[in-house]
Amino acid sequence: MVNPSLLVGVPLALAFSIPLFGLISKKIEKYIPIIALLINVIISLILIPQVLKKPIVVSIGGWSPPFCINLVVGPLGIFFVTLISSIGLLVSIYAATYIKEEPTEKYHMLFLLLIVGATGIVLTGDIFNLFVFFEILCISSYALVAYNKDKEGTEAAMKYLIQGSVGSSFVLIGIALLYGLFGTLNMADIANKISLANSTFLFISLAFLITGFGIEAAMFPLNAWLPDAHSSAPSPISAILSGIAIKTGVYGVARMVYTIFNAEGILTFIAFLGLLTLLIGEMSAFRQDDIKRLLAYSSIGQIGLIIFALGIATSLGIFASLFQIVSHALAKALLFLAAGYMIYRIGSKSITSLYGLGKKMPITSFAFAIGSFSLIGLPPFAGFISKLLIVYAAIQVKKPIFIVFIVVALIATVIEAGYFFKIVQNLYFRESKNIEKITETSGYILAPIIILAILIIAIGIHPQFITGLLKGAANELLERAGYIGWVLGGS
Amino acid sequence: MSLIYNWMYYIASGGLILIGLYIVLVKTNLIKIVIGLDFIDTGVNILLICIGYIRGKTAPIFSKPEITSTNVVDPVPQALVLTAIVIGVAILALALSIGIKVYQHNQTLNVNKIKGLKW
Amino acid sequence: MRKIISIIILVIIGVGFIFAFSQIPFGKDKINVANYYIEKGIKQTGAVNIVTSVVLNYRGIDTLGEITVLFIAAIGLGAVLFVERKIQKNIADNKKDKTKRASLILRTGSRLLFPLILLFGSYIFVHGHLTPGGGFQGGAVVASGFLLMYLAFPKQSINKKSSSVAESLSGLIFVGIGLLGLVFSGYFLTNFLPKGVPNTIFSAGIIPVIYIAIGFKVGFELTGIIDDLLERSK
Numbered sequence: 001m002v003n004p005s006l007l008v009g010v011p012l013a014l015a016f017s018i019p020l021f022g023l024i025s026k027k028i029e030k031y032i033p034i035i036a037l038l039i040n041v042i043i044s045l046i047l048i049p050q051v052l053k054k055p056i057v058v059s060i061g062g063w064s065p066p067f068c069i070n071l072v073v074g075p076l077g078i079f080f081v082t083l084i085s086s087i088g089l090l091v092s093i094y095a096a097t098y099i100k101e102e103p104t105e106k107y108h109m110l111f112l113l114l115i116v117g118a119t120g121i122v123l124t125g126d127i128f129n130l131f132v133f134f135e136i137l138c139i140s141s142y143a144l145v146a147y148n149k150d151k152e153g154t155e156a157a158m159k160y161l162i163q164g165s166v167g168s169s170f171v172l173i174g175i176a177l178l179y180g181l182f183g184t185l186n187m188a189d190i191a192n193k194i195s196l197a198n199s200t201f202l203f204i205s206l207a208f209l210i211t212g213f214g215i216e217a218a219m220f221p222l223n224a225w226l227p228d229a230h231s232s233a234p235s236p237i238s239a240i241l242s243g244i245a246i247k248t249g250v251y252g253v254a255r256m257v258y259t260i261f262n263a264e265g266i267l268t269f270i271a272f273l274g275l276l277t278l279l280i281g282e283m284s285a286f287r288q289d290d291i292k293r294l295l296a297y298s299s300i301g302q303i304g305l306i307i308f309a310l311g312i313a314t315s316l317g318i319f320a321s322l323f324q325i326v327s328h329a330l331a332k333a334l335l336f337l338a339a340g341y342m343i344y345r346i347g348s349k350s351i352t353s354l355y356g357l358g359k360k361m362p363i364t365s366f367a368f369a370i371g372s373f374s375l376i377g378l379p380p381f382a383g384f385i386s387k388l389l390i391v392y393a394a395i396q397v398k399k400p401i402f403i404v405f406i407v408v409a410l411i412a413t414v415i416e417a418g419y420f421f422k423i424v425q426n427l428y429f430r431e432s433k434n435i436e437k438i439t440e441t442s443g444y445i446l447a448p449i450i451i452l453a454i455l456i457i458a459i460g461i462h463p464q465f466i467t468g469l470l471k472g473a474a475n476e477l478l479e480r481a482g483y484i485g486w487v488l489g490g491s
Numbered sequence: 492m493s494l495i496y497n498w499m500y501y502i503a504s505g506g507l508i509l510i511g512l513y514i515v516l517v518k519t520n521l522i523k524i525v526i527g528l529d530f531i532d533t534g535v536n537i538l539l540i541c542i543g544y545i546r547g548k549t550a551p552i553f554s555k556p557e558i559t560s561t562n563v564v565d566p567v568p569q570a571l572v573l574t575a576i577v578i579g580v581a582i583l584a585l586a587l588s589i590g591i592k593v594y595q596h597n598q599t600l601n602v603n604k605i606k607g608l609k610w
Numbered sequence: 611m612r613k614i615i616s617i618i619i620l621v622i623i624g625v626g627f628i629f630a631f632s633q634i635p636f637g638k639d640k641i642n643v644a645n646y647y648i649e650k651g652i653k654q655t656g657a658v659n660i661v662t663s664v665v666l667n668y669r670g671i672d673t674l675g676e677i678t679v680l681f682i683a684a685i686g687l688g689a690v691l692f693v694e695r696k697i698q699k700n701i702a703d704n705k706k707d708k709t710k711r712a713s714l715i716l717r718t719g720s721r722l723l724f725p726l727i728l729l730f731g732s733y734i735f736v737h738g739h740l741t742p743g744g745g746f747q748g749g750a751v752v753a754s755g756f757l758l759m760y761l762a763f764p765k766q767s768i769n770k771k772s773s774s775v776a777e778s779l780s781g782l783i784f785v786g787i788g789l790l791g792l793v794f795s796g797y798f799l800t801n802f803l804p805k806g807v808p809n810t811i812f813s814a815g816i817i818p819v820i821y822i823a824i825g826f827k828v829g830f831e832l833t834g835i836i837d838d839l840l841e842r843s844k
Contacts, residue, residue, distance in 0.1 A: 019775060139682050574676045
């Protein structure tokens with residue numbers, strides 16, 4: 001049986017040792033993230049069958065909970081770890097040849113540490129440890145957004161940094177208030193004692209925590225940083241930020257609301273916020289001319305959909321939300337990687353410069369089309385299943401407000417279809433005169449794009465690959481007594 | 492006045508957090524905003540330490556035989572503050588370096604004038 | 611307009627604070643989990659300083675995360691402020707004539723004080739398990755000694771390459787000890803070295819070893835940050 005602390009320990013050791021490898025040869029530095037993430041993917045795939053039978057609770061240092069920090073590897077945790085490691089692996093293969101701006105070894109160190117932070121967030125069972133790993137994720141993403149050192153990148157990084165660090169301070173205030181009242185930092189321990197506290201006090205500390213995590217999760221009205229940051233970052237980093245970083249913010253909110261605070265009453269408000277985010281994101285995306293900014297606003301819209309599905313507090317609702325997380329992570333990573341390659345070949349970010357690329361870069365354009373169709377929700381792609389599940393879950397609730405929600409969600413889908421079809425039309429059905437010399441060559445860049453497209457189609461046709469894992473994960477969020485039992489009841 | 496005496500540390504930390512938030516929200520000079528972030532961090536650290544304090548007890552270091560396990564303060568918030576201070580320093584260093592780059596590109600530190608990225 | 615909205619937000623947050631703080635009375639005894647650390651701390655870890663045993667033993671992975679954050683900040687700074695080698699040499703050659711020398715008091719005083727500051731910093735991080743202090747505090751003092759030397763002799767600098775190798779090596783020692791704990795007793799970051807007699811310097815198992823590694827790492831890292839922030843571009 002493999003110890004899950006290797007999921008955090010091994011990439012961390014490899015990240016610290018990249019300068020030492022750099023002493024030997026400069027060329028092997030870009031392969032180290034690939035090796036580390038390959039190990040992570042293998043370990044997480046080995047652990048899945050075991051975790052589905054009985055979740056693993058490992059304590060760090062050998063002390064017994066709640067007097068120690070423990071890693072709780074339940075179905076939700078292992079699902080997120082597999083998703084993070086696989087997308088990280090594909091993006092690191094892409095970035096091995098895409099990143100040419102000096103100093104490249106620092107890029108690879110920062111990238112690997114971002115993935116370590118994201119893995120730590122979803123595995124830990126201690127609330128201050130969650131904050132520390134959250135900070136690792138946030139600070140490496142601030143540095144990576146500014147990596148290109150150009151005018152837009154640094155401005156976007158500055159805005160992201162200011163808003164993100166105010167959010168982190170709010171999370172720390174929430175943690176301080178929780179510790180002041182309960183005297184313990186273990187999530188299961190706090191969840192056990194939560195009913196003994198004054199409900200206004202709990203509301204205030206939950207408000208601080210949701211605001212703090214919500215800034216990273218890009219909920220309305222805290223997402224002013226997202227369009228700038230995701231569009232001005234280097235393309236592999238945009239893929240990681242849209243695909244992984246905002247999902248960990250959503251994980252933070254979900255863990256607080258469901259497991260620790262058991263605050264079912266606030267979920268309708270969160271669903272409402274999700275809908276506002278969805279509408280504003282899609283409507284803003286429609287007006288954009290810059291392709292990366294359009295994809296960033298589309299990310300805001302999709303996160304709104306995920307949060308809305310999370311607010312439907314039924315088992316099917318959370319299952320649909322997790323499925324949407326998978327489909328959006330795969331599709332948005334594919335879109336950003338493909339768009340990045342196209343921008344690199346063409347030299348311009350505007351949509352009108354994509355005329356006629358369907359003939360010159362066939363694989364990339366086809367993959368882009370697959371990604372956008374999956375996001376809109378057409379069969380036979382993964383996005384179709386996830387959107388269908390969300391609508392079905394909302395219908396099942398039988399409150400009239402949710403019917404209004406469904407109508408709004410469908411309107412947003414129509415707007416999405418509008419702008420994505422416009423881009424696909426530009427790719428395939430328009431001609432341009434000055435693209436004679438464009439070709440697709442590099443295998444490192446094409447291989448992840450092809451693999452992501454295949455995964456989207458595979459999950460769309462045969463979702464049984466992941467439904468078992470997702471059902472277990474949804475149940476973990478809903479049944480907090482189970483979670484408390486794993487940690488405190490003597491695993 | 493005993494009200495102030497009992498709560499003055501909480502008033503200090505809450506006040507620092509609010510002043511820091513005001514600076515971040517209202518001021519327009521980039522360096523002032525970064526200093527505002529530092530205010531918020533300092534306020535939160537003081538809040539954490541205040542929560543661990545117990546009246547009449549001393550530091551949790553058993554260097555003399557008089558210090559027994561019944562008259563020391565809570566050691567856990569002190570460990571949390573160690574980590575939080577270092578994280579605050581890291582954010583500050585990164586913010587200042589990105590600020591240097593922003594100034595090199597835009598020649599101004601006024602937030603209202605740095606508008607490279609629009610709608 | 612912006613000021614009015616900000617003041618409204620601040621008033622709401624302030625009211626929230628007032629209500630929340632009234633539930634946590636100041637100075638009352640509300641220790642819960644920490645009782646375990648205080649009572650069993652010396653026996654289980656061997657360190658007399660309970661804060662150190664909490665930081666490195668019971669919550670060791672938080673310290674690992676903290677080191678990673680500082681590492682990320684140092685690398686991020688190096689990446690954002692990176693200037694190409696050729697331009698750097700040009701600027702350095704131009705600058706050599708223009709900078710004034712520091713004053714005589716600063717130059718002489720810093721030559722005297724620098725070894726003493728390094729000694730004081732090392733004392734702090736070596737004795738982390740016996741007296742207040744530890745790796746981070748000692749590392750910061752060491753870095754302030756280097757800052758003094760930068761102020762006194764602005765034309766000299768440390769060797770960036772060996773400093774970054776020393777940083778990586780110290781970080782690797784910490785994670786390596788954690789993984790060794792995994793090999794020896796099945797849990798990450800267990801205390802597998804002998805605990806010794808409390809209140810002596812060779813006690814507390816892995817704690818002094820890790821603190822020395824952290825002290826070196828933080829000292830070199832902060833010095834590297836200062837070196838990056840010195841003006842090397844126009």
